[in-house]
Amino acid sequence: MTDRKKVVIIGGGITGLTAAYYLQKHARENELLLEVKLVEASHRVGGKMQTYVKDGFVIERGPDSFLERKESAGRLAREVGLGDKLVNNSTGKSYVLVKDRLHPIPGGAVMGIPTQISPFVTSGLFSWPGKFRAAGDFFLPPSKVAGDQSLGDFFRRRLGDEVVENLIEPLLSGIYAGDIDNMSLLSTFPQFYQTEQKYGSLILGTKKSTPAPKKQPAELAQAKKKGMFLTVTSGLQSFVDAIESKLESGSVIKGIRVDKVSKQKRGYRLRLSSGETLDADSILVAAPHEAALHMFADHEHIFTPFRDMPSTSVATIAMAFPESVIKEDIDGTGFVVSRNSDYTITACTWTHKKWPHTTPEGKVLLRLYVGRPGDEAIVDLSDDEIIQIALEDLNKIMEIQTQPDFAVVSRWKEAMPQYTVGHKQRIANLKRNLEEELPGVFVGGSSFEGVGLPDCIDQGEVAVEKILEYLQFNR
Secondary structure, three states, X not given: OOOOEEEEEEOOOHHHHHHHHHHHHHHHHHOOOEEEEEEEOOOOOOOOOOEEEEOOEEEEOOOOOEEOOOHHHHHHHHHOOOHHHEEEEEXXXXXXEEOOEEEEOOOOOEOOEOOOHHHHHHOOOOOHHHHHHHHHHHOOOOOOOOOOOEHHHHHHHHHOHHHHHHHHHHHHHHHHOXXXXXXXXXXXXXXXXXXXXXXXXXXXHHHHHOOOOOOOOHHHHHHHHEEEEEEEOOOHHHHHHHHHHHOOOOOEEEOOOEEEEEEOOOOEEEEEOOOOEEEEOEEEEOOOHHHHXXXXXXXXXXXXXXXXXXXXXXXXXXXEEEHHHOOOOXXXXXXXXOOOOOOOEEEEEEXXXXXXXXXXXXXXXXXXXXXXXXXXXXXXXXXXXHHHHHHHHHHHHHOOOOOOOEEEEEEEEEEEEOOEOOHHHHHHHHHHHHHHHOOOEEEOOOOOOOOOHHHHHHHHHHHHHHHHHHOOOOO
C-alpha cells in the first residue's frame, strides 16, 4: 500500500482526542502512511473537561472524575504521563435530601437498589407502606416488555413509587441530568434488566451479582477508605492538555467548523467555515448529534431520528468559604435532592472532603448543581442570581449565612444528551445506514453510546479499530 490515507476527526472532546491520539500512535509504531486531522469548532479542545484554578483551589467546571473500574480513562492518563497525578476520592457517607432532612443512603444500596435488609428497613427515607411495596420485588415476575422501556417504568414496577422518587431517581438522574420516566433502560442501565430476567427479583439478583467486600487485615484498614473514582490532582484540564501535547504538530485545527460533508467518487470532502476544504478516506464524527445533522445535509435521513433527541441544560456553582462557616461538620461527601423536596439545587458535593487536594488548608469548597428537565430556566439567570438561589437552598440545610470568598458558575447549555426510550435501536439503525450509504464514516461521543469519560474514551478506541479495519491497516 503506497497511498497515504487521510482520516478527519470532527470534534475535539475526549472521544475525538482519544481517537486522534491512538490513531497517530498506531501509525507511528507501525510506520503506516496515515494522516490524521482533528477539527474542533471552538478555540479549545476537551469539551466539558475544564478546570479553574485560583488561590490554591482546583475547581472542575464539568466532570470531576471517572470510575476506576472502567480502565480506559486511567490507562490513557498514564499513557500521556499523568500516572503520578491520579488519585482516588475519599469515601464517606452520601445523603439524600427529602423534605428538609438529610438521610444517609442505606448501606448496601447499589444505585439505589437495596441489597441489605436491615439498613433499608431502618431508613427514614421511606414510609412503612413504601418499604412493604418495595418488598413486592421478591414476588413479582420478570418484565415481559419486548424491547426497550423507561427506567421509571421498570423501577416503579419492581420497587414502587416511593423508593424510586426518594432514592433511585435522585441518584440515576444525577448521572444523566434526565427524567427517568423518559430515559432508556437498555441504553443506560441494561444490567438491571438482565439481572431481573436472570434472577426474577432485582434485589436478590443485585445482591448475588455484587461482589462481597473482602475482609482486610488490620494493616490494610486504610485501604478501605479508597474510593471508586479517580481524578487528576492538577485538574482534568491538564489531562486534556497532556493528550493534545502528544498529537502531531499541525494536526489539530481549532476555531473552525465543518459546514458540510460531501461524498465523492473516492472518499469524502469536508467544507470548513474558513472556506477551505479537507479530503478524507474515513471520518469520525465525534461532535454532538445536532452538529451531525447540519454537516450531513445531503444524507439528512440518516441522522433524522436524532433531530428530536433532547439535551438538558445544567449549571454548577462552586463556592469557596473559610472553614469557620461550617457550624456543624457533617460526616460525608455530599447529597442528592429528591424531587419531593422544595429545592432548586439537585445535588451538592462537599468537594473539600471528597477531593482534599482541591482545597487549601482552612478552607471549604462546595459544588452545587442546578438544572433538570422541566426546570432549566435557572441556567439562563445571571451569575449573581444563580449564586443567591443556591445559597438560600444551602442555608436551609447547612446554615451557611455568609457570602462565599468567591464563586464560579459554569453553564452547560443543552449539553446533556438524553437517551430516551428506543435510543439503542436508533443507534443500531444509524450505524447500519452509515455502513451502507457512507462507508468509512463512524460516530462516537456523548450523544451516542455513553456520557461518562471512560464511555467516551471507549468509543474513541472502538472508532480507531473500525477506521483501521476499514482502511485495511490492521490486518
